[in-house]
Amino acid sequence: MRRRIIKTSANARIPHLGSCLSCVELLTALYWKELQISSDAPNDPERDRFVLSKGHGAPVLFQILAERGFFPVKKLDEFGQPGSVFHEHPPKPGYIPGVEAATGSLGHGLPMALGMAIAQRIQGVDARCYALLSDGECNEGSIWEAAMFAAGQQIENLTAIIDYNKWQATGRSQEIMSLDPLSAKWEDFGWHVQEIDGHDFVEITNAFCLAKAEKTKPSVIVAHTIKGKGVSFMEDDNNWHYRTPNQNELASALEELNVYS
Amino acid sequence: MRNAFAKAMTDLARERSDVCLLSGDIGNRMFDLYKEVAPERFLNCGIAEANMMSMASGMALSGLRPVVYTITPFTTTRCLEQIRIGVAYHEAPVVIVGTGSGLSYAELGATHHSLEDIAILRSIPNLHICAPADSLELVVHLRDAITQAIPTYIRIGKKGEPDLHQESTILGIGKAHLLQSGKKFLLLGVGPILSEALTASENLRRRGIDLAVASVGTIKPLDHEFLLRMVDEGYDNWISLEEHHRIGGLGSSLLEWLADNCINSVRLRRMGIKDHFVHHLGGQSYVRGSEGLNADSIIELLESI
Incomplete structure (x- = not known):
């Protein structure tokens, strides 16, 4: 997965590579272990819904949707090409099967997923909604509006996952908006909170199980991650928020990942 | 007009199981009857319009027909990006109703005047913009918007407006x-x-x-x-x-x-x-x-x- 994402970034000049590499395990676990969805029926009204609230992680989402059979992997060859729907952020539903919401402007995805979770409750649909947020996204006031409303209404079929890689676009997330103590904030806002290693599949899948078991509160999984995870010279280096790899860097990254192109 | 709105919403909620009403902490007793008819489809969203608008778009994308209601500046310019992206770009069938439009709340000052909303919202694709002249036209617009499932902004007055139409x-x-x-x-x-x-x-x-x-x-x-x-x-x-x-x-x-x-x-x-x-x-x-x-x-x- 990382190999494909890095190659896409290099070939199509798509940035946010560090932000993509930090959420690979989270999205992989979601799409292969957790979400009750089917590529044969992407619009099934009884499906689970996932909103990539951190829309700049789109390259991971597109890769995963292709691998899960929502569209042919070959379609991703057009990533970044003029006229393609595969660019830096997910477009609105209807253009790429499996995409539930257009995101990219931060702070919209969680409230939209909350609306979808409320709809499931109203319609009597036994399904869940998930949203993946970045830590920088928690700067947005709308996230905390949604947090308060979801807790107030006890929307227990909603799980938020925070890709807590400790960076935002131009600096440390803690230094810019004093994010810590992040878990305590969500707890004080009335959510069921779990802190996990966001690169450990066992911890991720266990957290999803516990979130589902909570029947009175919305759940948040604060997933500690490393921006640029998997490539030594990208890890925890925020330059990879904007940079795309040149050919030498691409070769080095692929070599580190032990997969030769 | 707002009383006519409350009555029309109650009728619509009775007729259709997909109609939902989201209020930005206004309306006090106005929606009592609605709440009797469809308590699970009334959401007091508090004073948090950005979240209210995005939630409405999420609900609409899930097959519901949410109607968002609060004082005009707060249901339009306050949450403009949520309208632009969540509602209009997604073509989510949300009906946005602004009450106290124009100078209806003249004495409340510039914070409560809405004199730019048409200009701003009509530049957004996919969004219908209505400004009914009276309660009769309002009810027709509201029913149309819900039936046609097109994102629609309806700009209404407050109370006591005379009926002008047949x-x-x-x-x-x-x-x-x-x-x-x-x-x-x-x-x-x-x-x-x-x-x-x-x-x-x-x-x-x-x-x-x-x-x-x-x-x-x-x-x-x-x-x-x-x-x-x-x-x-x-x-x-x-x-x-x-x-x-x-x-x-x-x-x-x-x-x-x-x-x-x-x-x-x-x-x-x-x-x-x-x-x-x-x-x-x-x-x-x-x-x-x-x-x-x-x-x-x-x-x-x-x-x-």
Whole structure:
């Protein structure tokens, strides 16, 4: 997965590579272990819904949707090409099967997923909604509006996952908006909170199980991650928020990942 | 108008299991009956309009028909990006209802005036913009918006607005019609301020000037056929009237329409709020007068032509 994402970034000049590499395990676990969805029926009204609230992680989402059979992997060859729907952020539903919401402007995805979770409750649909947020996204006031409303209404079929890689676009997330103590904030806002290693599949899948078991509160999984995870010279280096790899860097990254192109 | 809105919502909630009402912590006892009919489909979303609008788009994408309701500035400009992306870009069938539009809350000051909402929202693709003149037109617009499942903004007044229409004359979203026929002079207006135009029309008739008055109802899309018919019928002096800034509202829409259709035979004069915030306050009637938007101002303009 990382190999494909890095190659896409290099070939199509798509940035946010560090932000993509930090959420690979989270999205992989979601799409292969957790979400009750089917590529044969992407619009099934009884499906689970996932909103990539951190829309700049789109390259991971597109890769995963292709691998899960929502569209042919070959379609991703057009990533970044003029006229393609595969660019830096997910477009609105209807253009790429499996995409539930257009995101990219931060702070919209969680409230939209909350609306979808409320709809499931109203319609009597036994399904869940998930949203993946970045830590920088928690700067947005709308996230905390949604947090308060979801807790107030006890929307227990909603799980938020925070890709807590400790960076935002131009600096440390803690230094810019004093994010810590992040878990305590969500707890004080009335959510069921779990802190996990966001690169450990066992911890991720266990957290999803516990979130589902909570029947009175919305759940948040604060997933500690490393921006640029998997490539030594990208890890925890925020330059990879904007940079795309040149050919030498691409070769080095692929070599580190032990997969030769 | 807001009482008519509450009643129409109650009827719609009774008729359709997908209709939901999201309120931004206003309405107090107004929705008691609605809540009896559909308690699980009433959400008091608190004073958090950004979240309310995004939630509504999520609900609409899941097959519901949410109607978002609060005071106009807060359900429009306060959460503009949530409208632009969540509602309009997604083509999510959300109905956005702003109450107390224009100068309805004149005495509450500039924070509660909504004089830019049409200009701003009509620049957003996929969004219908309605400004019903009275409760009768409001109910038709609301039903249409929910039935047609098109993202729609409905700009309404507050309370006590007189009914100006005959129920049978209202054709729905995208349809304008004459409230008063006349000759040569045609006033095209939106919203409850049309009552000023009808008063002016009555006075002018006694002075030998026949002013026709039309309720445009929908600013986007404009009723192309109706406007062409007015041109064909020889109305060549048009006046637009709106409780909104002159920049970007109905008058601007009509100017664009005339230009885009190469119609040179019509002279349009625009009545609206000047390019300023209103500081010297009073009731709605007082401010309409001080801003040159009441019946006397219309009469004065017509007599000067």
